[in-house]
Amino acid sequence: xxxxxxxxxxxxxxxxxxxxxxxxxxxxxxxxxxxxxxxxxxxxxxxxxxxxxxxxxxxxxxxxxxxxxxxxxxxxxxxxxxxxxxxxxxxxxxxxxxxxxxxxxxxxxxxxxxxxxxxxxxxxxxxxxxxxxxxxxxxxxxxxxxxxxxxxxxxxxxxxxxxxxxxxxxxxxxxxxxxxxxxxxxxxxxxxxxxxxxxxxxxxxxxxxxxxxxxxxxxxxxxxxxxxxxxxxxxxxxxxxxxxxxxxxxxxxxxxxxxx
Ligand SMILES: NC(=O)c1ccc[n+]([C@@H]2O[C@H](COP(=O)([O-])OP(=O)(O)OC[C@H]3O[C@@H](n4cnc5c(N)ncnc54)[C@H](OP(=O)(O)O)[C@@H]3O)[C@@H](O)[C@H]2O)c1
Numbered sequence: 001x002x003x004x005x006x007x008x009x010x011x012x013x014x015x016x017x018x019x020x021x022x023x024x025x026x027x028x029x030x031x032x033x034x035x036x037x038x039x040x041x042x043x044x045x046x047x048x049x050x051x052x053x054x055x056x057x058x059x060x061x062x063x064x065x066x067x068x069x070x071x072x073x074x075x076x077x078x079x080x081x082x083x084x085x086x087x088x089x090x091x092x093x094x095x096x097x098x099x100x101x102x103x104x105x106x107x108x109x110x111x112x113x114x115x116x117x118x119x120x121x122x123x124x125x126x127x128x129x130x131x132x133x134x135x136x137x138x139x140x141x142x143x144x145x146x147x148x149x150x151x152x153x154x155x156x157x158x159x160x161x162x163x164x165x166x167x168x169x170x171x172x173x174x175x176x177x178x179x180x181x182x183x184x185x186x187x188x189x190x191x192x193x194x195x196x197x198x199x200x201x202x203x204x205x206x207x208x209x210x211x212x213x214x215x216x217x218x219x220x221x222x223x224x225x226x227x228x229x230x231x232x233x234x235x236x237x238x239x240x241x242x243x244x245x246x247x248x249x250x251x252x253x254x255x256x257x258x259x260x
Contacts, residue, residue, distance in 0.1 A: 004032045008087040008137045008220070013037040015068055015122065016092025018045035020191030021141065024209035025089045028217050030057040034087065037062045039074075068092045069113040071121050078125050088126045089139045090119040090163075095156040097197055097259045108155055115159035120166065127174060135178040137220050140167045142183045144232060147240050149249045152256040160185075164225060171224035183225045184216040187232035197259050205231030 012029045016022040018040030026036055030053045038046050038061060046063040054061060062081075066073045094114040096107045123138055130136030145153060146160030167183035174181055188194060188206040207215075212228045219226035227233045239248040 005034060007135055008032075009034045011035045011037060011083045011085050012087035012089065013039065013085050013126070014089045014091060015039045015074075015118070016090070016141075018042045018049065020193055021186075021189055021209045021212055022089075022091040023049050024213035025091060025139075025217070026053060027210070028213040029087070029089075030059050032217075033057065033059060035060040035083070037064065037081070037083075037085070039064050039066050039068065039077075040092070041065055041067055068118045069094070069110050071113070071118045074118055074122060075125065078122070084133060085126050085129060086133070086135065087137045087139070088122065089141070090122060091141045092118075093141065093156070093159075093193075095153060095193070095197070097152055097256075099152060100154055103155065111155050111159050115156065116162050119163060123166070123170070127170070127177075127179060130179045131174075131177045137180045138167075138170070138174075138182070139216060139220060140164075140181075140183045141216075142167070142185045142225075144185050144187045144227065144236055144239075145252070146185060147236060147248075148245060148252060150256055151249070151253045152259055168224040180221040181224065182216070182220050184212070184219070185225055185227045185232075185236065186212050186216075187227070187229060187235065203255065205229050205235060207232075 012034045014022055014025050017026050017038040026038060026049060040046055043065040050061040050063055064077055066077055068074060092114055094110045096103055119140055140163040142163040143160040145157040146164050150157035164183045167181050171181040188203040189212050190206060190208050207229050215228035227236050
């Protein structure tokens with residue numbers, strides 16, 4: 001058994017790392033002694049996080065403020081890095097809430113850029129280097145909402161479906177190069193983004209960010225997708241295998257109505 005750092009190190013890149021689940025991924029990987037490249041727009045948040053991690057773990061950290069909606073910025077930054085990236089965690093997402101007719105075209109474009117275009121092209125960039133190294137890992141953060149149509153977050157959910165299907169295909173293709181690919185289909189997580197959007201009480205099966213990050217990292221190399229948490233696994237089984245698509249969408253509708 002090779003250890004985690006040998007398989008997925010020496011450097012991990014976390015896209016969308018400044019708070020919430022991304023910060024929890026940073027801590028989970030710091031515990032495993034991987035050096036970190038942390039990306040988000042807010043550099044002050046990245047600085048605070050990296051101070052905390054450097055104080056607690058023997059690792060190096062590079063912070064970089066990028067808008068992941070602009071893939072050219074990401075590509076330029078990546079081309080200037082002269083380190084071996086053994087793990088990509090693509091965590092950032094854009095999730096405007098509202099009925100399709102009320103979502104401006106610009107927001108739809110942002111969803112495509114942040115949730116589809118940049119993870120796709122960044123995966124292409126990092127996997128090329130990983131193929132040369134003959135090892136590595138790629139985690140695409142997805143959602144249970146990506147399993148079926150989800151009213152009020154229809155485009156976000158569709159973008160999360162893209163990530164699941166992409167990860168499943170690449171899981172098969174890239175394993176011959178020693179690269180593990182995983183989509184993590186999370187249910188509700190108590191992150192700042194979720195707390196802002198959720199007006200009512202927590203959904204059943206809600207997990208904290210540290211638990212989701214640990215469960216996701218532990219699932220790497222074990223299959224193409226993971227659903228963190230038992231309640232969420234059961235929910236996915238019922239929604240995906242037992243209920244009709246029509247019924248599953250109506251349940252999502254009830255749940256997403258309280259989002260604003
Ligand atoms: N929270 C949930 O209930 C839940 C449930 C299922 C799945 N998920 C998935 O889990 C992931 C994390 O969710 P979250 O709730 O932690 O999200 P969040 O609170 O909105 O945080 C997202 C992170 O990504 C960064 N980010 C967002 N847009 C960016 C951009 N354009 N450029 C650079 N960085 C950007 C944010 O930092 P800056 O703002 O500093 O840029 C932040 O660090 C997402 O992929 C989401 O789809 C979440």
